[in-house]
Amino acid sequence: MAKRTKSALKANRQNIKRRAHNRQMRSTLRSALKSIRASLDAKDLTGAKAALRRTVSIVDKMATKGIIHRNTAARYKSRIAGRLTKTAV
Template identity: 40%
Template sequence: MANTVQARKRARQSVARNKHNSSLRSMLRTAIKRVRSAIEAGDKAVAADVFQKATSVIDRVADKKIIHKNKAARHKSRLSAAIKSLA
């Protein structure tokens, strides 16, 4: 347990920050799952539309350093390649 006033405040802040970051991470995972399900459905137009929205979410999360920018780029690249491979 934190003993100083400063340490107690930092503990409170870290709880709030963790809650916010967890929410953003969840939003990211949901966006990626939506794109994957659209790809599995086989509709290229819908998948492209969902991918565009997911790209925005992925970039926002990466800008806030919740995930690394290279991980964000990797997700976007793989999803884009999967959409392009649809017939």
Template identity: 45%
Template sequence: MANTSQARKRARQSSERNKHNSSLRSMLRTAIKRVTQSIQTKDKSTSEDVLRKATSIIDRVADKGIIHKNKAARHKSRLTMSVKNMLLNQQ
């Protein structure tokens, strides 16, 4: 356990940040799963709408430094490509 007041404060801050970052990471994973599920249902309008919301969440999480910008770009690119492929295969 922390001995100094500074160390106690750092431990408190670290714990709070961990909770906050964990919730953001969970929100990111859920958004990605929703897009993949909507792709599997092959519903065009729903997939595009869910993708738009997921892109916003991915960008927000990357801006806060929870994930790296390149990882965010990779997720967005793959999800967008999947939605476009789904739409092309429907025609």
């Protein structure tokens, strides 16, 4: 780290904490997406619908908090909902 002022040191500490939190949240999102894909591949519609609700909730929270962009969130939701309807048919 180049700057050693108090404010720069504090900003660095904050960045480290935020990065760790954001990485953990993204990991949670990836796990949720993986579980819904597994349910869809196994043709488990009831499990997929429950996983869809959980995943959409996680995606919306992340978009609200600015961890992912709202368009990225919309894309995730659209794709998983589309796969669910495609599998249900």
